[in-house]
Amino acid sequence: MEPIVQVRNIYKDYNKTEVLKGISFDIFKGEIVSIIGSSGSGKSTLIRCINGLEKIKNGEIIVDKKVVGDSRSVIGKVGMVFQDFNLFPHYTVLENIVNPCKVIRKMNTDEAKELAMSLLKKVKLEDKINEYPKNLSGGQQQRVAIARALSMEPEVILFDEPTSSLDPELAYEVFNTMKSLAKEGFTMVIVTHQINMVTNFSNRVIFLENGKISFDGSPKELMETDNERVKQFIKMIAL
Ligand SMILES: Nc1ncnc2c1ncn2[C@@H]1O[C@H](COP(=O)(O)OP(=O)(O)O)[C@@H](O)[C@H]1O
Ligand SMILES: [Mg+2]
Numbered sequence: 001m002e003p004i005v006q007v008r009n010i011y012k013d014y015n016k017t018e019v020l021k022g023i024s025f026d027i028f029k030g031e032i033v034s035i036i037g038s039s040g041s042g043k044s045t046l047i048r049c050i051n052g053l054e055k056i057k058n059g060e061i062i063v064d065k066k067v068v069g070d071s072r073s074v075i076g077k078v079g080m081v082f083q084d085f086n087l088f089p090h091y092t093v094l095e096n097i098v099n100p101c102k103v104i105r106k107m108n109t110d111e112a113k114e115l116a117m118s119l120l121k122k123v124k125l126e127d128k129i130n131e132y133p134k135n136l137s138g139g140q141q142q143r144v145a146i147a148r149a150l151s152m153e154p155e156v157i158l159f160d161e162p163t164s165s166l167d168p169e170l171a172y173e174v175f176n177t178m179k180s181l182a183k184e185g186f187t188m189v190i191v192t193h194q195i196n197m198v199t200n201f202s203n204r205v206i207f208l209e210n211g212k213i214s215f216d217g218s219p220k221e222l223m224e225t226d227n228e229r230v231k232q233f234i235k236m237i238a239l
Contacts, residue, residue, distance in 0.1 A: 001028060001029070002065070003026035003027055003028050004027055004028065004029055004063065004064060004155045004156050004187055005026065005027040005050060005061070005062070005063050005156055005189075006026050006027075006060075006061065006062040006063075007023055007024055007025050007026070007046075007049075007050065007059075007061050008024055008059050008060045008061070008062070009022050009023070009024050009058070009059040009060075010022070010023050010024075010049060010056045010058065010059030010060070010061060011056065011057045011058040011059055012042075012045055012049060012054060012055075012056050012057055013057055018211060019042045019045050019211055020042050020045060020046060020049070020056070020211050021210070021211035021212050022059075022211075022212065023046065023059075023208075023211070023212065023213055024059075024213075025206065025213065025216060027156065027187065027189065028187075029155075029187055030185050030186075030187055031187055031188075031203060031204055032182050032186075032187070032188045032190070032201055032202045032203050032204070033188070033189045033190070033202065033203075033204045033205070033206060034190050034191075034192055034197055034198040034202040034204070034205045034206070034219075035047070035189065035190065035191045035192070035205075035206050035208060036191075036192065036193070036198065036205060036206070036207050036208070036233065036237070037207055037208035037209055037233070038209070038233065041208045041209055041210065041211070042208055042211050043160075043191045043208055044160050044161075044191060046208065047080075047158045047160055047189060047191055048160075049061060049068075050063070050068065050074075050078060050158060050189070051068075051071060051074055051078050051080050051158055052068045052069060052070050052071040052072070052073055052074045052078075053071050053080075055070075063077050063078055063155065063156070064077050064155050075104055075152070076104065076105070076152050076153065076154065077154055077155050077156070078154055078155070078156055078157075078158060079149030079150065079152055079154035079156070079157040079158065080149060080157070080158045080159075080160070081142070081145050081146055081149050081157065081158070081159045081160070081162050082145070082160050082162075083160055083161040083162065083164050083165055084165055085133070085138070085141040085142050085144075085145045086145060087133040087141055087144055087145060087148075088133075089132065089133055089134060090132075091132075091133075092129065092130050092131060092132055093120065093125060093128050093129050093130070093131050093132075093133070093136070093144050094113070094116055094117075094120070094129040094130065096133070096144055096148055097112075097115075097116035097119060097120070097144070097147055097148050097151050098112040098113055098116045099112075100148065100151065100152070101115060101116065101151050101152075104152065105151075105152065115151055116129075116147070116151060117129070119147040119148075119150050119151055120144075120147055122147065122150075122180075123143035123144070123146055123147045123177050124143070124177075125140060125143055125144060125147070128140060128144075137170055138165060138166045138167070138170050139166055139169075139170030139171070139173040139174050140173075142162055142163070142166065142170075142174045143173065143174060143177050146162075146174075146177055146178070146181075150181075155187060156187040156188070156189060157181075157186060157187070157188050157189070158188075158189045158190075158191075159178070159188065159189070159190040159191065159192070160191045161191050161192060161193065162174055162178070162190070162192075163175060163192075163194060163197075164193065171194075175194070175196065175197065175200075178190070178197070178201070179200065179201050182201040183201075190202065193237050194237075195234070195237050195238050198219055198222070199219045199223075202219055203218065203219070204216070204217070204218060204219075205217065205218070205219055205222045207222075207227075207230050207233070209229060214227065214229065214230065215227055215230050222234065
């Protein structure tokens with residue numbers, strides 16, 4: 001089976017500071033990969049590279065058999081959900097999904113509306129379609145962002161700390177939405193500090209340390225590892 005994402009020995013720096021130092025891994029259909037690691041270890045940079053939002057210095061990223069160039073090269077293949085939601089503030093919930101479907105997927109208004117409604121139902125927001133983002137809770141905004149990412153029918157969805165700016169109760173709503181996507185077989189990469197996401201529905205965990213992968217295995221293997229740094233980190237995020 002061909003991997004959906006191939007990351008091949010990538011290097012990335014910002015003004016000569018090397019952030020990613022030779023990272024390689026493949027992601028296969030249906031995998032749910034958590035990426036963990038200390039703040040500043042390069043997690044966001046890594047997934048921004050996969051999404052073509054950052055240019056790499058060396059190496060290669062291949063998504064769906066094509067080399068990733070800029071972010072346009074992965075439109076429709078890679079979806080992204082950010083920590084701070086990134087909805088269009090001047091569009092309603094419905095328009096946040098309908099407009100990209102029309103512009104990017106060239107759908108007509110009826111098709112776009114039908115798809116948007118079905119996705120908003122999936123994330124349990126069918127009663128909020130005419131609201132503006134500022135009138136929604138953070139958890140609701142994040143679920144709109146998830147629905148919008150799904151509307152592009154991507155091969156893989158990248159989440160960058162999707163629940164980090166939410167209160168526990170709202171984080172739980174988003175967590176549940178993500179769990180149901182996991183059950184449906186979506187391919188997901190999740191940067192997270194939540195040990196729950198790692199143990200509850202990921203089937204693989206990558207630990208980034210200092211721009212390199214220092215662990216890549218199942219959640220069970222993670223819990224049983226002898227790697228002292230990883231053990232220490234797990235203890236810390238389990239608090
Ligand atoms: N746009 C940028 N310009 C300069 N340095 C950056 C930029 N983005 C991230 N960095 C630096 O790269 C390192 C990794 O950052 P990041 O990928 O955001 O880490 P993480 O998501 O794991 O916290 C940090 O030292 C950060 O300060
Ligand atoms: Mg980050």
